[in-house]
Amino acid sequence: MPQHPPKKILILSVSAGAGHLRAAQAIEAYAGHDGADGTGPLATARHIDVMDFVTPAFRKLYTDFYIKLVNKAPALWGYLYHATHDAPKDSSMQRVRRAIERLNTRALMAQIAAFAPDAIVCTHFLPAELLSRALRDHQLDCPVWVQVTDFDLHRMWVLDHMQGYFAATDEVAFRMRHEGIAFERIHVTGIPIMPAFAQAPKRMQCAQAFGLDPQRKTILLMGGGAGLGSLDTIAAGLLLLEGDFQLIVLAGKNAAALAKLTALAAQYPGRLLAQGFTSEVERLMACADLVITKPGGLTTSECLALGLPMIVNSPIPGQEERNADFLLEQGVALKALDGASLEYRVRHLLDHPEQLQAMRERALALGRPRAALEVLAKVLATVPQAQA
Incomplete structure (x- = not known):
């Protein structure tokens, strides 16, 4: 036939x-x-x-x-x-x-x-x-x-x-x-x-592949594909917070930001993983308990698909602001407008794991992988x- x-x-x-x-x-x-x-x-x-x-x-x-x-x-x-x-x-x-x-x-x-x-x-x-x-x-x-x-x-x-x-x-x-x-x-x-987000990568395997401890609380900081924002400044502030957590920072195609983050990682051995542009975002997300990100439509959809709570960081007026409004209304994200509010929200969620879990469950329910x-x-x- x-x-x-x-x-x-x-x-x-x-x-x-x-x-x-x-x-x-x-x-x-x-x-x-x-x-x-x-x-x-x-x-x-x-x-x-x-x-x-x-x-x-x-x-x-x-x-x-x-x-x-x-x-x-x-x-x-x-x-x-x-x-x-x-x-x-x-x-x-x-x-x-x-x-x-x-x-x-x-x-x-x-x-x-x-x-x-x-x-x-x-x-x-x-x-x-x-x-x-x-x-x-x-x-x-x-x-x-x-x-x-x-x-x-x-x-x-x-x-x-x-x-x-x-x-x-x-x-x-x-x-x-x-x-x-x-x-x-x-x-x-x-x-x-991408199809990879519908396959739910395993945290244990992904963390070990990147040299991370799968048992430690992990925060992922993203600046978008172009690596927008002062990522090294934000990362330095987060690393001063109390608590046993590790930090992943994606610099995208921003070579200058990646160089600063790599130098910062040397000051905090075992706590900061600096990454440039990668095709394995879903595997890095699988290692995380919380994502700090600009609220682009694609990135936040990826987070929802994997059940990742978010702190949306300084959304630009326009589409990012509208995206942030939606995520906040749905209970899957908090919003930080500056470094101080970001550090406060990170500390709050680390101290209130029940809220983090509720946000995770809501994100999974909203995700369209x-x-x-x-x-x-x-x-x-x-x-x-x-x-x-």
């Missing part, structure tokens, strides 16, 4: 922060898994970072400038976040932004045509907006889906001609309906994370079967 060729799924993201890319990579990873019938991969998937197909100036604006802005001028970023959310679609600011995007992304459309996908999933609003216009102008004839990657909805994600939307929570879905998206186009799946698989399944179910 002939087998049908795998459906072709294109996933588009933007490397403005690591979260959009990681969501796309998670969907791509699940596409490579064998289906339930054992006939081969669920789909042929390709992930494209839109920033690989724009001019250097446009890439610098969308990626380097974004990182500098949220790290050095978070209040300005917060203003821009709210201003663009509130601006009418036909405002001069929005028209200028769309014109710049059109001029700088023509190469991307050629790549899409060459791959000839059966469906497209966008994990950032930029490619979704470009494809909305292509669909309107009949330059594209495959369905386009949108995966929102935060526990909030910014209006730049709300576009015409989309096949459907994937939301992190019921509240985000409600906000989508409030913005005029039809009920039947909205699916509450959670935020896509197979969100990416749910997204992929929904997309594939609506694509007509290709002929063998």
Whole structure:
């Protein structure tokens, strides 16, 4: 009996922060898994970072400038976040932004045509907006889906001609309906994370592999993929606290922060593990009892999947602030606005293990470790079967 060729799924993201890319990579990873019938991969998937197909100036604006802005001028970023959310679609600011995007992304459309996908999933609003216009102008004839990657909805994600939307929570879905998206186009799946987070790594094995004591309380401090924040200063303050705990700090791609943390680790032998960018985040999380992190949608979804209580540290105004609000309301996180409040909250949770356990149980209940698989399944179910 002939087998049908795998459906072709294109996933588009933007490397403005690591979260959009990681969501796309998670969907791509699940596409490579064998289906339930054992006939081969669920789909042929390709992930494209839109920033690989724009001019250097446009890439610098969308990626380097974004990182500098949220790290050095978070209040300005917060203003821009709210201003663009509130601006009418036909405002001069929005028209200028769309014109710049059109001029700088023509190469991307050629790549899409060459791959000839059966469906497209966008994990950032930029490619979704470009494809909305292509669909309107009949330059594209495959369905386009949108995966929102935060526990909030910014209006730049709300576009015409989309096949459907994937939301992190019921509240985000409600906000989508409030913005005029039809009920039947909205699916509450959670935020896509890698398959490794659905396999619950064993703490004992992971701790031993990293030279950690699996019996000691362990705190994981994260600065995101770019290693934002004064991680060495925060770590130094935590290590002065009383209590028998060990500290893991992830510096991401921030080489300067990693160098400072490595020097600090030498002053506290056996208490501080400094790590740069790693593909084994889930194994390090498996060693931890508490995570201190910026409240990005992807990182916090990973924590929820593994049942990790959080202290969200200095959320930037905008999407991180909204993410933090959700986590606090759900009882899975506390918020620290400065070093003193962070140290107080760490000390409080270490002294009240019953609260830490309650937060852990609530996080496990909220986690959606197979969100990416749910997204992929929904997309594939609506694509007509290709002929063998």
